[in-house]
Amino acid sequence: MADAAVPGSPGKIVKYLVCGCGSTGYNVVEELLKETDSILILDRDEKRVEDLRDQKYDAIVRDMKEPNAFDDLPVPEVIFVLSNDKDANLSAVRTTKAKYPLAHVIARAPDPVGKDMLENAGADVVLYPQEVIAKTAVHHIRRLAASRIARRLSALLGSWEGTLGIVAHTNPDPDSVSSAMALAAIAHDASGGKLISRILYDGNIGHQENRAFVNLLDIKMEKITPEILAACDHLALVDSTAPGSNNALGKEARVNVIIDHHKNGTHDTTKVEFVDIRPGMGATASILTQYLQELDLPVNTKVATALLYGIRADTRDFRRNITPQDLNYAAFLLPLTDRDILDKIMSPSVSQETLDVLGNAIRNREVVSGYLFTNVGYLRNRDAVPQAADILISLEGVNTAIVYGVTDTNIVFSARNRDIRIHIGKVLEEAFTGIGEAGGHANMAAATIPLTYFSMVKEKEELLDLIIDPILKKVRRIVGLENEAKHEV
Ligand SMILES: [Mn+2]
Structure with missing residues (x-):
């Protein structure tokens, strides 16, 4: 030797x-x-x-x-x-x-x-050998469970033919769109091409990064209509927990597949053939990546690029709600992606309207004791509202930013918060009780008031003033701002 x-x-x-x-x-x-x-x-x-x-x-x-x-x-x-x-x-x-x-x-x-x-x-x-064996045994059983669930999905899709409607959520984001693409790829492989997938959505693809995502990857999506729904033999939901929750389906719609990473709602899923809801995961795209990996399917560049971008977007550049599994799947996808396209999606040109909305948001701001309120007026693209909130929260002296505006169909409200004494999601929930839908986390939240009853009113901006004032008063009261003076920063 x-x-x-x-x-x-x-x-x-x-x-x-x-x-x-x-x-x-x-x-x-x-x-x-x-x-x-x-x-x-x-x-x-x-x-x-x-x-x-x-x-x-x-x-x-x-x-x-x-x-x-x-x-x-x-x-x-x-x-x-x-x-x-x-x-x-x-x-x-x-x-x-x-x-x-x-x-x-x-x-x-x-x-x-x-x-x-x-x-x-x-x-x-x-x-300590006994511990090594215990850990290895548990690791193997987890792997086994993961591969079993992927194979169960594949077997189910393989037993179907006709049309599979894959429903992304309303105003779909990259996580939901990429998950739909991956599910379509699995369905195609499992059924030998007998099951045709159609990716369906409602609302807008507003955020310029999301539009760049859909355009650059040439993703085929269709606006959901009753006719298309009637033509689907099976329905799958990706990135939302139940029919009717943030998607265009009615609450009673019968879905066959639900794959999601949001907290389980109250929806009864016992009749759904395949359910995989994992609230711990950073993105639904991670769950779909795991299926592709476990099924050993070749992942094409478009799907890989979309999934990686989906994981990145849902975890805010791998910084929020990220788990070691998400990172694992991102690492698996990385060599399969198109780097040029990824770069282009991540630095899209800002649309004129977004710039206008940001301008309005900055011009109209009012700041009281660290709370910033701003009215951006009428807008076509609602995604500009959270973007404005993201930017305004970074202003010096601002701990909570609340941005609102009106679209053709809704009054939209977006809030960002750095004040640890306040849970902004709960504040909005309380302020909007009985008037609209609201919710979110301690540091970010959103609310919507549908304009169904006011759709005949021509002057949307007047309507906004009319409706928003009492709500803002309520928000001020909840956070204890009633008697503070306004000043600008
Ligand atoms: Mn998601």
Whole structure:
């Protein structure tokens, strides 16, 4: 074997030093041999060492408990301490850590108490075999469950033919659109082309980044209509939890598949053939990526680029609600994506209307004790409202930004908050009780009042003033701002 591993040659080096060569040590040596033969074995059992030498291993007799056990050895890069004698292992870790401060030491703990002791003695990694087995077993069962659910979806889609309507949510975002694309790819593969998917949505694709996303990836989507719905043999919901919740379906609509990462609603899903709702995940696109991976499907560039962008967008550049799984799936997708397209989506040109809305928002702002209120007036693209809130919250002296405006169909309200004493989602919920829909998180929230009853009114902006004033008063009262004076920043 390697000359470097000859004992009694100080100054020479050896890659691995394996101390204690019972069954664990022997298995480690076998594993290491796949990489290098620069391995030196120490064991206190003469017979054992003789056997190892007969098998052409470099092995010497040493008792790890002896203070001079490591004298005259080549310098190791990595030391494995693997005997089943707790005291011997502890002594070997101490001696080798002192003698070879640059080497990594991996030690086996024969029991849980030994684990702490070996760690305290300076071992870089301590393995307690029973725990390793337990963790591996659980890991395998999770993998198994993941692959089983993917195969169940594939089998279900494979048993269908005709048209599958994949319903993205209203004003669809990249997570919901990319999830729909991936589901269409799985349906195509599973059914051998017998199941035709149509991606359906309602509302607008407003945000300029989202429009760039759909245009650059040439995504085929159709506005949902009763005729199209009637033509669908099966329906799948992606990125929303139930029919009628943030999608164009009626509450009673019968859906066959629900895949989502939002908190489970009250909807009864017992009759839905396939349900995978995982509130822990950062994006529905991550769940779909997992299916593709588990089913071992080739992922085309468009789908991969869309999914990665979906995960990125839903986790705000991997900063919000992100789990290790999301990162894993993003890493899996990255080499399959089109980097040029990703770059282009992420730096789209800002539309004229968005600029106008931002201008209005900045011009019309009123600030009271860190609360900013601003009216952006009439707008066609509602996505400009949260964008304006995102920008205004970054103004100095502003802790809470509330931006509102009116579209052809709704009064829209968007809030951002940095004041930890306030849960802005709950504030809006309370202020809009009985008038509209509101909700959100502690730091961001939105609300909508449908203009159904006022659709005949021509002057939308007057209407806005009329309706918004009492609401703003209510918001001010809830956050305790009633008597504060206005000033500008
Ligand atoms: Mn989502």
